[in-house]
Amino acid sequence: MINSLDENKLKFLEEKANEIRRLIIETLVEAGSGHSAGPLGMADIFSALYFHILKFDPRNPFWDERDRLVLSNGHICPVQYVTMALAGYFSIEELKTLRKINTRLQGHPHRAVLPGIENTSGPLGEGISQAIGMAIAAKLDKKDYHIYCITSDGEHQEGNTWEAYMFLGKNQLDNLTIIIDRNYIQIDGITENVMPLEPLKQKLESFGLHVLEVDGHNIRAFIDAINEARSEWKRTSVIIAYTIPGKGVSFMEKKFEWHGKPPDKEEAKKALDELRTLGGKIESEHQ
Amino acid sequence: MLNLELKLNPKIFEEVEQKPIRDGYGDALIEAGEKNHNIVVLTADLAESTRAHKFAARFPERFIECGVSEQNMAGIAAGLAVSGKISFISSYATFSPGKNWETIRTTIIYNNANVKIAGHHSGIVTGPDGATHQATEDIAIMRCLPNVRVISPCDYWEAKKATLYSVEEYGPFYLRYVRDKTPVITTEETPFRFGKIEKFWISKNENAEIAIMATGHLVYQALLAAKELEEEGIDVYVLNVHTIKPLDEEKILEVANKVKGIVTLEDHQINGGMGSAIAEVIVQKSENKPKMIFLGLQNTFGESGKPDELIKKYGMDKEAVKNAVKKLLTF
Ligand SMILES: Cc1ncc(C[n+]2csc(CCOP(=O)(O)OP(=O)(O)O)c2C)c(N)n1
Ligand SMILES: [Mg+2]
Numbered sequence: 147m148i149n150s151l152d153e154n155k156l157k158f159l160e161e162k163a164n165e166i167r168r169l170i171i172e173t174l175v176e177a178g179s180g181h182s183a184g185p186l187g188m189a190d191i192f193s194a195l196y197f198h199i200l201k202f203d204p205r206n207p208f209w210d211e212r213d214r215l216v217l218s219n220g221h222i223c224p225v226q227y228v229t230m231a232l233a234g235y236f237s238i239e240e241l242k243t244l245r246k247i248n249t250r251l252q253g254h255p256h257r258a259v260l261p262g263i264e265n266t267s268g269p270l271g272e273g274i275s276q277a278i279g280m281a282i283a284a285k286l287d288k289k290d291y292h293i294y295c296i297t298s299d300g301e302h303q304e305g306n307t308w309e310a311y312m313f314l315g316k317n318q319l320d321n322l323t324i325i326i327d328r329n330y331i332q333i334d335g336i337t338e339n340v341m342p343l344e345p346l347k348q349k350l351e352s353f354g355l356h357v358l359e360v361d362g363h364n365i366r367a368f369i370d371a372i373n374e375a376r377s378e379w380k381r382t383s384v385i386i387a388y389t390i391p392g393k394g395v396s397f398m399e400k401k402f403e404w405h406g407k408p409p410d411k412e413e414a415k416k417a418l419d420e421l422r423t424l425g426g427k428i429e430s431e432h433q
Numbered sequence: 434m435l436n437l438e439l440k441l442n443p444k445i446f447e448e449v450e451q452k453p454i455r456d457g458y459g460d461a462l463i464e465a466g467e468k469n470h471n472i473v474v475l476t477a478d479l480a481e482s483t484r485a486h487k488f489a490a491r492f493p494e495r496f497i498e499c500g501v502s503e504q505n506m507a508g509i510a511a512g513l514a515v516s517g518k519i520s521f522i523s524s525y526a527t528f529s530p531g532k533n534w535e536t537i538r539t540t541i542i543y544n545n546a547n548v549k550i551a552g553h554h555s556g557i558v559t560g561p562d563g564a565t566h567q568a569t570e571d572i573a574i575m576r577c578l579p580n581v582r583v584i585s586p587c588d589y590w591e592a593k594k595a596t597l598y599s600v601e602e603y604g605p606f607y608l609r610y611v612r613d614k615t616p617v618i619t620t621e622e623t624p625f626r627f628g629k630i631e632k633f634w635i636s637k638n639e640n641a642e643i644a645i646m647a648t649g650h651l652v653y654q655a656l657l658a659a660k661e662l663e664e665e666g667i668d669v670y671v672l673n674v675h676t677i678k679p680l681d682e683e684k685i686l687e688v689a690n691k692v693k694g695i696v697t698l699e700d701h702q703i704n705g706g707m708g709s710a711i712a713e714v715i716v717q718k719s720e721n722k723p724k725m726i727f728l729g730l731q732n733t734f735g736e737s738g739k740p741d742e743l744i745k746k747y748g749m750d751k752e753a754v755k756n757a758v759k760k761l762l763t764f
Contacts, residue, residue, distance in 0.1 A: 179561045219564070245561035247738030247746065253563035268565030269528060303500035333478045337507060339479060341500025341504065385722055 148373050151366055151428050155198065160426035162232065162277065163193035165395045169228040169241065171417045173238050174408035177244040183391035183404040184298065185225035187329050190321075190363045190428060192229040192388060199372055201291065204234035206260035212266050214280050218273020219298035219327065220254040221406070228261075230412045232304050245287060253382040271304025271343050272295055274324060278310060283320040292376065293322045300332035303341045308353075315354035315384045321377045324355075327362070329391040331402035347386060355384045362387030363428045394421055434663070435637045435656075440622040443655075446660055451614035454650065455553055457592025457720045458610050459484025462521065464593075465600045468493050471512055472600065473500055476523045477506045481509075481554045482612070483523035503533040505693025511540035514547040517589075524637060526568030530607065535573055537704075537737040542578050543607045547640040548600045548636055549606045550575075555585075556700030557585060557730065557747055558650065558740035559612050568609075572648075573705030575607040583678040584627075585609040585707070587652040588618045594625035602627070611700075613740050615650040618673075626661045631680040633660040634671035641668040643758045644688045648674045650748055655698055658754035669758055677707050682714050689719040696726050703727040724764050726757040734751025 151159075155402050178209045195215065204211045217226055224244065231238050236250075236285070242251035250260045254268025265276050277295035284291055301307055314322075320423075326346075331382040334340045343349075356378045362369040368387065375383030392398025395417040398409075409417055435441055442449065458469040466472045466488055475497040480486040489496040499506040503524055510520035522593070530537050530550055539546045552571050562762055584606065586592035590609060599606040619634070630646070634656055647655040655671045661667055670688065670730040674681075689695065695715075699710030710730050715722065728749055735743060744750045 148640060162730065176560070202695070245563070245737045247742045251737075252565075253737045254565045256563065256565075266565065268563065271533065300501050303478070303502050304503060305504055332501065333482075334480050340498055391538045422698070 147376065148204050148369060148382065151198065151369055153335070155427060156366055159193045159197055160428065162197050163190045163365070164424060164426050165232065166225060166228050168237070168421050169232070170224050171387045171395070171414050171421070173224055173228060173241045173244050173407060175411060176242050177246070177408060177412040178354060179245055180224055181220055181221045181406050181410050182398055182408055183328065183331060183401065184219065184222035184327065186398065187362070187389040187391045187393045188222055188225050188296070188394060189393065190365050191368060192225050193323065194365050195294065196229045196233045197282060198369060200294070204262070207235065211289065211291050214277070214293045215408055216265050216273045216277040216280070216293065216295040217255060217267055218295060219301055220267030220300070222327070226255065228264055241425055246285070253356050270298070270301040271306040274307060274310035277322055277324070278313060278319065281319040285319070289428055291390065295322065295324045296327065297324060298327045299329060299343055301339050302343050302346070311350065311353045311355060318354070318381050322382050323372065324382065326386045327389055329389045331391045331405060333402070333405050335402050348382050354381065355383040357381060358385045360385055360387050360390035363393060389430045394424060396420060397433060434634060434637065435652060436632050436728040439618050439624065439631060439633065441633060442620055445616065445618060445656065447617040450581070452589040452617050453483045453590055453614050454586060454592045454611040457552055457586065457589045458596050459487050459607070461596035462488040463491055463595045465597055466495065469519065470522065471516045471519050471602060474521045474523060475495060475506050475510050477501055477503045477529065479524050479553070484524040489640045493721055503529045504536045507533045507536040508540050510548045511546040514647055515544070521549045521551055522548060523553065524601070525552045525554040525566060526571040526609065527566055530571060531568065532573055534540060545580060545604060547603055549608060550612060551608050553610045555609045556611055556649065556736040557743045558700060560740050560743065561737050563737040564734040569701050569730050569735060570705070572677055572701050572707060575615060576703070576710060581605045581607055581678065582605045583674070585648045585677055586616060586675055587649055587673055590617065590619045590621055590623060591625060595675065598625060598627050609649065611650050616653045618653055618656065621636070621736060628676045628679055628681055630672050630684040631675050632670055632728045633673045634669065634672055641670050642692055642751050643694045643761050644670040644692045645674060645694065645698060645754060645758065646672045646674050646707070646711055647676065650699050651698045651744070654744065654749065655754055656753045657751040658758065662755055662758060663752065667758065667762070674707055677710055679720055680710055680714060682718065685711055685714045686719050689715050690721045691721055692723050694724045694764065696728060696754060696757040696761065698749060698754060699729045700744070701729050703729040703731060724761055726761060728753055728757060
């Protein structure tokens with residue numbers, strides 16, 4: 147079970163999330179291309195995962211007993227790279243190489259070059275299946291590490307996602323937890339205009355999954371949800387995390403136009419100013 | 434020297450205009466859509482970056498947004514096509530025809546449905562997104578199929594003309610487009626002859642010993658190499674291979690019987706790509722067997738980086754071409 151969360155730790159995680167957001171902005175400006183909205187929206191969850199939930203050792207990234215974090219929507223990798231750097235996998239300096247030639251920080255994450263990345267991704271809809279494979283392997287080897295899979299809402303338009311859910315309905319792997327970044331945007335617009343996903347919760351439940359809903363910016367609530375998911379031992383849990391794309395940078399929030407572009411220097415300055423003022427306080431707008 | 438009969442861009446070696454090949458697709462769709470009301474355009478959450486968004490704005494009733502579902506999109510396109518429509522499916526080539534290849538094979542190609550598959554973000558020049566988004570096997574996986582025509586245009590104009598041409602001929606087409614701006618090699622007046630390989634660079638006395646056969650945006654690198662080689666006193670031909678299937682066997686055999694070496698150049702894996710297609714013809718049908726050097730991805734994936742850095746690192750730039758030509762001359 148995950149350690150309980152005292153006020154100090156919560157504050158620490160919130161401040162980390164803010165640091166993650168600032169580094170995302172700095173890293174993207176330097177890269178000159180890449181995705182802004184998704185990564186900013188997932189900063190709180192990444193803070194909670196890497197600094198409270200996941201079991202790992204950055205000096206020994208292939209440690210057998212580590213928890214596995216499968217990022218299915220690979221395009222939000224800036225949030226993962228930044229968090230990994232803060233967690234000690236590599237230097238903050240290396241973030242400057244994002245998307246540049248000869249880098250380990252590929253535009254979409256590549257397992258073969260960066261220890262700590264569990265799966266190569268970018269093409270959507272492929273993560274849950276791989277996470278299922280890892281969960282089955284853990285059972286076969288009688289290992290008790292946990293597999294977490296992050297997937298986006300846009301990915302739920304891929305048939306493969308539902309093939310994987312159908313498999314889980316049959317096989318119910320309790321060592322796998324799926325986290326959906328439900329931010330309501332994709333490239334061509336609002337998900338409900340492009341290709342509606344609702345009622346998402348009911349769809350997932352009808353596949354036999356244990357579904358939880360949480361405000362993805364409320365770190366305490368998210369950790370509680372993970373605990374609830376992990377105490378469910380008969381079914382695979384799916385946490386629908388409601389997030390705000392671009393969270394923390396007012397002019398990016400809820401705008402699908404920020405799906406796949408980086409801020410320019412001017413915009414970055416504005417964003418960093420806002421984030422500095424915000425400190426560790428992300429107000430929960432879903433509550 | 435440049436083959437002026439083809440009305441190529443005379444400013445090609447000066448400050449050459451740059452324009453994205455994918456814009457040729459977008460502009461052609463509007464033109465074709467205006468004339469032919471049976472044209473429908475589909476996308477899988479990539480309207481703008483495949484340049485289908487202009488068609489979407491102009492003809493919203495004939496534009497179909499499928500969401501992120503490439504297999505579904507291919508099947509819907511096939512259904513539309515066997516009901517009298519001409520479908521264009523627009524996505525990145527790694528996903529369509531990559532992810533949905535078998536659906537395309539059965540419902541579009543074997544089924545002989547009138548669907549045009551627009552594969553965008555082809556080649557390593559897709560750049561910073563990295564190898565997952567750089568389509569470098571699409572020529573191979575499409576040209577191996579019977580009953581499909583495969584076109585890889587060299588610039589904006591050729592892309593536009595090829596797209597328009599695909600409407601004129603019934604049946605499945607695969608069209609390969611590039612994301613970034615690339616040099617405009619041809620002009621609006623340059624003839625587009627489907628199925629024909631054209632000599633873009635000719636040798637003064639028609640007695641060059643080496644031919645460079647290139648496809649897509651790299652034709653420009655081949656021309657740069659030819660010009661610099663000419664300055665060094667080395668004569669070559671540069672041939673633009675826009676139609677990879679059906680291949681212009683006659684032209685290949687004519688060239689193969691004259692030269693001692695052929696360099697092939699493509700922003701694609703050398704395994705199974707355009708070079709392989711040319712070699713298949715030469716090995717099976719040519720009297721003379723010139724030595725060949727294949728330039729392209731040498732059995733490796735690409736990576737993130739800027740387009741010009743990447744074509745240099747992976748040996749597809751003019752220097753690589755010049756070196757290959759010189760090597761062939763020593764045999
Ligand atoms: C198979 C596949 N098809 C298309 C794409 C192009 N693509 C990249 S991100 C994206 C939008 C997906 O929506 P979501 O993940 O919800 O985006 P976000 O919330 O991060 O903006 C698309 C269509 C892809 N990466 N993979
Ligand atoms: Mg989304």
